[in-house]
Amino acid sequence: MIKPKKTAAALIVALLLVFAAACGQSNGPAAGGSPSAGASPDASASASASSSPSAEPGAGATVAPKELVTIKFSEVIRSIFYAPYYVAISRGFFADEGIKLDMNTAQGSDKGAAALIAGTADISLVGPETAIYIYNQKGDKKLKVFYQLTMKDGSFLLSRDKADAFDWGSLKGKKIIGWRPGSAPQMVMASTLKEKGADGANVVTNIAAPAMAGAFTSGQGDYIQLFEPVASTLIAQGKAYYVASVGETYGDFPETSFVATSDYIDKNPQVIQGFVNAVAKATEWLTQASDEEIAEALAPYFEGTPKERIVDSVNRYKNQDTWPAMPELTAAAFDKLQSVLIENGVLKSADKVADMNEIADMRFVQNIGKAG
Structure with a gap:
């Protein structure tokens, strides 16, 4: 990561x-x-x-x-x-x-x-x-x-491929389009991955916020961390699948x-x-x-x-x-x-x-x- x-x-x-x-x-x-x-x-x-x-x-x-x-x-x-x-x-x-x-x-x-x-x-x-x-x-x-x-935290984890079940440990070795280094969503994601034993995930943190969704839909990454309404928009368009609420997973912050x-x-x-x-x-x-x-x-x-x-x-x-x-x-x-x-x-x-x-x-x- x-x-x-x-x-x-x-x-x-x-x-x-x-x-x-x-x-x-x-x-x-x-x-x-x-x-x-x-x-x-x-x-x-x-x-x-x-x-x-x-x-x-x-x-x-x-x-x-x-x-x-x-x-x-x-x-x-x-x-x-x-x-x-x-x-x-x-x-x-x-x-x-x-x-x-x-x-x-x-x-x-x-x-x-x-x-x-x-x-x-x-x-x-x-x-x-x-x-x-x-x-x-x-x-x-x-x-x-x-x-x-x-x-x-206000972000949601979405996947490129639909899966019947999700386990945070399955993110090891996967590429996640995330937020800039030092930002709150980036740090909460990093702490969540560590807590869930998935700190081997490859989190990409150098894509500007307005370009993240476009990068994902163009083929980059296996997962993406997005806020609303972009998360729901990609799901409705069939371009991503809901995986988890980072906020619910991590708890109060x-x-x-x-x-x-x-x-x-x-x-x-x-x-x-x-x-x-x-x-x-x-x-x-x-x-x-x-x-x-x-x-x-x-x-x-x-x-x-x-x-x-x-x-x-x-x-x-x-x-x-x-x-x-x-x-x-x-x-x-x-x-x-x-x-x-x-x-x-x-x-x-x-x-x-x-x-x-x-x-x-x-x-x-x-x-x-x-x-x-």
């Missing part, structure tokens, strides 16, 4: 300068335009979206709209794995909190973190490990996790968080609280909404993806308890994160962060639902 030879900490620091300018730019329509997932359903090149007020069903009195504050927002990739915040946009939950998003798709947590450090993003959806890497650099800026969006610099959080606590409230409301809405309502809310962000495929994808994530009701980075989850980083050689034991509060600020999550 291919493993990273350098630490992800060094990789991300190098990328801060290389990608800082690019990460903050959006090639999509101006803020206020229609969101678009672009040509590739797993990750758009970039997108711009704004939340527009929409009345809640059954709402009685008309509420005067708040003056909207624009947040420069960077998402790691475009995926239904992150459904709650797309819902928060389309259902007007951000607008209810006085927030509008100017959204960009970074194509990697390293680039999303770079955008925060460079000031070209105010909030990024990235892996929480990026906050650890930046903290250990002892630079002028710190990143802090303020909302834990997902508590499972704090894969993706909303992160901002400590300076931005300190200067904009009301904005952060509003952001948290909106995403939490959207997460709850997803548990109660009908399939039709969910498809309608998410369709603008996944153009070209049939609505039934959107619903299938959401249900896969619901069934594995992807989105926690209490979106908090706990001490146990933080310990597991650091253990995975050490196991995968991207964090030295001596560099473990002893105090989680150095890279996390959970006070906003703890205030969800409280008046004022």
Whole structure:
């Protein structure tokens, strides 16, 4: 199996300068335009979206709209794995909190973190490990996790050939198209293969995220690790077969968080609280909404993806308890994160962060639902 030879900490620091300018730019329509997932359903090149007020069903009195504050927002990739915040946009939950998003798709947590450090993003959806890497650099800026969006890995293992049964040990010697070295899905896959006695698999980690599905359908690899809705799309097209949920197999893992610099959080606590409230409301809405309502809310962000495929994808994530009701980075989850980083050689034991509060600020999550 291919493993990273350098630490992800060094990789991300190098990328801060290389990608800082690019990460903050959006090639999509101006803020206020229609969101678009672009040509590739797993990750758009970039997108711009704004939340527009929409009345809640059954709402009685008309509420005067708040003056909207624009947040420069960077998402790691475009995926239904992150459904709650797309819902928060389309259902007007951000607008209810006085927030509008100017959204960009970074194509990697390293680039999303770079955008925060460079000031070209105010909030990024990235892996929480990026906050650890930046903290250990002892630079002028710190990143802090303020909302834990997902508590499972969001990828699924698909095979080229249909099999009646699957055993992880059968992956020895097989080629798997996987994610870049040091990324959360790559590390979770590596840890899963080791745990299941299949660390002899050949995991290809040098194919860019938007090109992975195309590489597989053109004949590369025996297996592929994909997020939704791309996984369900390839299955529906008969180009791949479902094998396993990596998230269900590995168990709880704090894969993706909303992160901002400590300076931005300190200067904009009301904005952060509003952001948290909106995403939490959207997460709850997803548990109660009908399939039709969910498809309608998410369709603008996944153009070209049939609505039934959107619903299938959401249900896969619901069934594995992807989105926690209490979106908090706990001490146990933080310990597991650091253990995975050490196991995968991207964090030295001596560099473990002893105090989680150095890279996390959970006070906003703890205030969800409280008046004022």
